[in-house]
Amino acid sequence: METTNVELSPIELWKKLGIVKGDFEFQCGGDQMNDTNITFYDEKGEEVSSPELEDYIDNDIYNQVEFYVNSDGHYQGESGNVYITLEEDDDAEEGATFVYDKQSESEWSENFSEVGYCELTPEEAEVVQKYVHSIVGGGDGDATNYKGDCILNDDDEALLDSVVQKISDFATDFQIKDAEGEESEWFTYTTDMEEADVDDYEYDENNPTLVVDNTIAIHINKSFTIYKAD
Numbered sequence: 001m002e003t004t005n006v007e008l009s010p011i012e013l014w015k016k017l018g019i020v021k022g023d024f025e026f027q028c029g030g031d032q033m034n035d036t037n038i039t040f041y042d043e044k045g046e047e048v049s050s051p052e053l054e055d056y057i058d059n060d061i062y063n064q065v066e067f068y069v070n071s072d073g074h075y076q077g078e079s080g081n082v083y084i085t086l087e088e089d090d091d092a093e094e095g096a097t098f099v100y101d102k103q104s105e106s107e108w109s110e111n112f113s114e115v116g117y118c119e120l121t122p123e124e125a126e127v128v129q130k131y132v133h134s135i136v137g138g139g140d141g142d143a144t145n146y147k148g149d150c151i152l153n154d155d156d157e158a159l160l161d162s163v164v165q166k167i168s169d170f171a172t173d174f175q176i177k178d179a180e181g182e183e184s185e186w187f188t189y190t191t192d193m194e195e196a197d198v199d200d201y202e203y204d205e206n207n208p209t210l211v212v213d214n215t216i217a218i219h220i221n222k223s224f225t226i227y228k229a230d
Helices: 010-016 051-064 122-131 154-173
Strands: 019-029 032-042 075-088 096-119 132-138 143-146 182-190 215-229
Touching (some): 010 096, 019 051, 032 051, 051 075, 122 132, 122 154, 122 215, 132 154
Antiparallel strands (some): 019 032, 019 075, 075 096, 096 215, 132 143, 132 182, 182 215
């Protein structure tokens, strides 16, 4: 293995080792720089090892390239490569300078929503219309909000349990037509139509759950990850 002279400047070391390109792989987001990796290549495409140059590039790159690490709930981060080359520069002190070319894609979290219609049995539809103000749920569990104080018998409880399970399964499997990107695990749903855009429906705050012809309307909101080339 060829040993390197630590007294050489980074540019001199680059030339001595016959390096033609460096590849800085990175991933950032969540308000921090995450995984990074530096690889050097010679003109044959073979890897060249140089801890000294790795240390230099790992420090200098943050002075030359802007990385967008701060997430805000919508923007998640970015990942990609920074390609490093050495270019002749008569104005530079050593007659050459390192050039950094970042190529990356950003990651975004977008929410899409749609109203779906879940089939119920006549008995399930009747108990919902009689007792239920709204049913909400999603990745954090579900809850049933009642119209007021009520006492349910065993049959009513069994019917409502069946309704909640049907709605949960329906919302989980529901495919939003206009969604873009990769669907994530997070989603929410509600039968409260105040949050939805349903044609020919007059919202009633006391009865916001819409049941028509044994079909219950569900407003489903899902999160999708979208990657955009920068």
